[in-house]
Amino acid sequence: MKGYIFDLDGVIVDTAKFHFLAWKKTARYFGFDLTEALNEKLKGVSRVDSLKKILDWAGTTISEDEFEKLATEKNEDYLQYVNKMTSKDVLPGVYEFIEKLKKEGCPVALGSASKNAPKILKKTGLYDMFDAIVDGNSVTKAKPDPEVFLIAARKIGVKPEHCIVFEDSEAGIEAANVAGMTSIGIGDKRVLIDADQVFSNFIEIKEKFINQLH
Ligand code: G6P
Numbered sequence: 001m002k003g004y005i006f007d008l009d010g011v012i013v014d015t016a017k018f019h020f021l022a023w024k025k026t027a028r029y030f031g032f033d034l035t036e037a038l039n040e041k042l043k044g045v046s047r048v049d050s051l052k053k054i055l056d057w058a059g060t061t062i063s064e065d066e067f068e069k070l071a072t073e074k075n076e077d078y079l080q081y082v083n084k085m086t087s088k089d090v091l092p093g094v095y096e097f098i099e100k101l102k103k104e105g106c107p108v109a110l111g112s113a114s115k116n117a118p119k120i121l122k123k124t125g126l127y128d129m130f131d132a133i134v135d136g137n138s139v140t141k142a143k144p145d146p147e148v149f150l151i152a153a154r155k156i157g158v159k160p161e162h163c164i165v166f167e168d169s170e171a172g173i174e175a176a177n178v179a180g181m182t183s184i185g186i187g188d189k190r191v192l193i194d195a196d197q198v199f200s201n202f203i204e205i206k207e208k209f210i211n212q213l214h
């Protein structure tokens with residue numbers, strides 16, 4: 001039996017755009033524009049590591065206190081968007097896709113770097129669909145380190161080589177590949193070049209393809 005591991009932001013829900021808006025504000029504070037291309041490098045990356053990258057791009061350093069303050073402010077901005085979320089914010093085809101896997105008895109896990117993952121899953125009504133939830137509260141090493149996916153695989157009792165990971169970030173695809181799992185990119189083929197296969201969304205994933213994976 002195959003195991004299915006889903007990233008959260010940008011795969012299950014469109015929160016990637018909320019992270020982008022919130023980090024754009026932080027970048028503006030340091031006097032530069034966070035472009036979409038630069039933002040690709042933040043996708044899948046933990047809050048702390050994202051802020052470190054922004055400081056690097058700004059060519060500046062700050063005190064630990066200010067670092068803490070900016071990370072908290074970014075999260076507060078981000079949560080203003082998240083707090084308005086409902087089941088309508090689940091990306092097209094995702095609910096049906098996971099439901100089908102569950103009906104077939106396939107183990108399903110979440111593998112996300114976000115500390116806000118439980119909150120988002122509860123707000124969108126998806127929390128109970130997962131057999132295991134591994135998120136930013138339980139991992140120590142950020143993607144592209146494979147830790148999050150390896151823990152998820154262990155929790156659902158499936159060998160890494162039998163796991164299929166759905167990811168929208170370069171860091172996440174790398175993490176899945178390093179873990180020895182099948183990596184499915186959700187997004188742009190030109191960005192997710194190292195993925196085993198890329199689809200623009202879950203509606204595009206046809207039953208035939210999933211049957212091949214089983
Ligand atoms: C995901 C997102 C990143 C985000 C990270 C931490 O991996 O793709 O953009 O920085 O989670 O999220 P958090 O909600 O804990 O700030």
Ligand code: MG
Nearest residue numbers: 007009010168
């Ligand atoms: Mg993501």
